[in-house]
Every structure is written in structure tokens, then in C-alpha cells.
Amino acid sequence: MLKPLVVAGGLAALLIGTVTAGVAAQENAMAVQQQLLDALARGDVPGALALFTDDAVIDAPSGLCTDAPCAGKPAIQKDLERLVVDKSRRVTTLNTYVSGNVLLTRFEARSATIQGAGVDRIILWGMREMRGGKIAVLRCCMPERTDSQTARFIQWEEASRPAPDKR
Numbered sequence: 301m302l303k304p305l306v307v308a309g310g311l312a313a314l315l316i317g318t319v320t321a322g323v324a325a326q327e328n329a330m331a332v333q334q335q336l337l338d339a340l341a342r343g344d345v346p347g348a349l350a351l352f353t354d355d356a357v358i359d360a361p362s363g364l365c366t367d368a369p370c371a372g373k374p375a376i377q378k379d380l381e382r383l384v385v386d387k388s389r390r391v392t393t394l395n396t397y398v399s400g401n402v403l404l405t406r407f408e409a410r411s412a413t414i415q416g417a418g419v420d421r422i423i424l425w426g427m428r429e430m431r432g433g434k435i436a437v438l439r440c441c442m443p444e445r446t447d448s449q450t451a452r453f454i455q456w457e458e459a460s461r462p463a464p465d466k467r
């Protein structure tokens with residue numbers, strides 16, 4: 301009769317340990333994300349780059365990773381350098397959802413470019429896949445099209461693109 305209690309107690313300890321480890325992993329992933337935002341705000345490219353795995357990938361519809369994802373630290377470094385040059389750029393996390401090794405973050409972005417479009421800020425979504433406590437994949441930035449300022453920014457951005465060459 302004592303054995304089932306020991307097994308049940310062991311299972312409970314295992315479940316509690318698993319939940320605790322999951323919470324710790326989520327907190328660590330969120331901390332890494334905040335460290336990235338802080339490093340970029342400081343202009344600390346080496347500090348930001350250290351948060352990525354050696355084989356990390358940035359897949360984004362803007363900057364140097366537009367035509368093809370930036371793969372590996374040398375390509376990522378160039379894109380991070382581009383980001384820190386814009387001293388008007390401000391990013392504020394609004395919500396973060398964590399599931400396993402994936403973070404989905406809704407954030408507000410402000411910059412001179414955004415204000416040049418006639419809006420104060422835009423709302424974007426980004427996804428980070430973590431591996432070994434570092435960012436392995438960063439997918440950014442999906443606009444929240446239901447937000448009126450973001451929708452106006454998208455319209456401005458599309459109108460500002462040069463027409464395709466029709467040769």
C-alpha cells in the first residue's frame with residue numbers, strides 16, 4: 301500500500317519540477333528578449349549579437365534581411381548595426397506569449413520614419429525561437445493591420461515604393 305503513495309509522490313514531484321523548469325525557461329526567454337531590446341537601445345551591437353546562436357536567422361520584411369533572411373552572426377551583425385544607427389527608434393513591448401521555446405511578442409515601434417508617414421507609432425508582432433538560452437530564429441515584423449495608425453503607415457509605405465520596372 302505504501303508503494304503507490306511513493307510512486308504518486310514521485311510523479312507529483314516530477315510534475316512540479318517540470319512546471320517549474322517550464323516557468324524558468326519562459327522567464328529566461330523573456331529576459332533574453334528584454335536584453336536584446338536594451339542592448340539595441342544602448343547601441344550595443346556586440347551585446348545584442350551575443351544573444352543569438354552562431355547559426356541564427358533573422359527573417360524580416362525590412363532592412364538587410366528583406367530579399368533573403370540574414371543567416372549567421374556576420375549577416376545579423378550588419379542588420380543590428382543598421383538598427384542602432386537610427387537614434388529615433390524606440391520599441392516598447394506590449395504583450396509577450398511564450399509556448400515552449402517560442403516567444404510571440406506584440407510591440408509598439410516609434411521612429412522618425414514612422415512619424416514621417418504621419419503617424420505616432422505602429423503596432424507589430426515578432427516571433428523568436430530560442431535554443432540553449434539564445435535566439436535561434438527571429439521573425440519580424442508582422443504589422444497589426446487592425447490598428448488604424450499601423451494601417452495608415454502600411455498605406456504610406458506602399459505608396460512610397462517605386463513602381464516595378466516594366467521592361
